[in-house]
Amino acid sequence: MSSLSRAFAAAATRAMAAPSPAPAGPGPGGVDWSRIHPDPGAVPRPELFYTIMNGLLYIGVFAAGGALLAGLIAFGVGPIFGAHIASDRGRSMMWKGVLIAFGVGSFTAIMAFLMGSL
Template sequence: MSTVFTAVAARVLEAPSPAPTGVGPGGIDWSRIHPDPSAVPRPELFYTFMNGLLYLGAFAAGGALMAGLIAFGVGPLFGAHIVSDRGRSMMWKGVLIGFGVGSFTAIMAFLLVKV
């Protein structure tokens, strides 16, 4: 069994027979790879869609913050301390998601800048 496994592994791991051409000694030339906004079909539709998702995410995070704030404030009035604790955790999650959604455009702009 081990000899068969060794033979199969040697066949799978051997170098390809026709050597790849056009690739330098270090592999891929990463300096030639960069985003090309002109290659995207209808980029204004893409940016409109992304802005819509951004606003949906911001409104969802704001809604989670407000729902958590209401649950945190109303829970102790009715003796529902579990609801109050969950409201507090919902507020933190809403704030963190809001920061994540708000910083997404800055992160993407940083990643897509040509060097």
């Protein structure tokens, strides 16, 4: 064994050796996860947040209702004028409008359930 390989083996042994003295417990920069919890009282002006969310809810419901109405019109008028592609698109728009209306309308109930306030 050459002297270079012995020096390399000794350096590797020193680098992989356990530190002395051994560290005790978590270090000084650790996070105490038991003290972290959500505090709803720390949210500034929560009534503004709920007002904005209710406004977005109504905008979403009206947009979904508009998509449903537009799809209904395209589905009904398409065959009259021989535009079967518009009729098919109107039918798919109606389904999408209904599904989006259910999703937007039930979002507040789902969030209330997930937050545990139901």
